[in-house]
Amino acid sequence: MFGRRGHFHWYDWLLVGIAAWIVYPDRVVEWLSESCGRVLGWRTLLAVESIGILGMVLAMAVLVPVYPQLLWWHSILYVGVLGLVRVGMWCVSRFFGFEE
Numbered sequence: 001m002f003g004r005r006g007h008f009h010w011y012d013w014l015l016v017g018i019a020a021w022i023v024y025p026d027r028v029v030e031w032l033s034e035s036c037g038r039v040l041g042w043r044t045l046l047a048v049e050s051i052g053i054l055g056m057v058l059a060m061a062v063l064v065p066v067y068p069q070l071l072w073w074h075s076i077l078y079v080g081v082l083g084l085v086r087v088g089m090w091c092v093s094r095f096f097g098f099e100e
Helices: 010-023 025-036 042-066 074-096
Strands: none
Touching: 010 025, 010 042, 010 074, 025 042, 042 074
């Protein structure tokens, strides 16, 4: 997962970006709505989530044979850590009364 002296490899940054796409699909849909000037609904949210999961599966299918140090569970780890961050931030915002 980490390269020399704890640095991320380039593919780790790619997987973190795809994991963010999976964990924060509402933010992606909000950004797409602002970019195209239309209101996008729950179908778009499902499409964005599906594209993110498919992108993670394809990235892992392509990268794991090429980079043997990249293990199959790294993608699950990235999604899980970002999910914990999202839940933690939600709990903190509810506890202290912050609005998004």
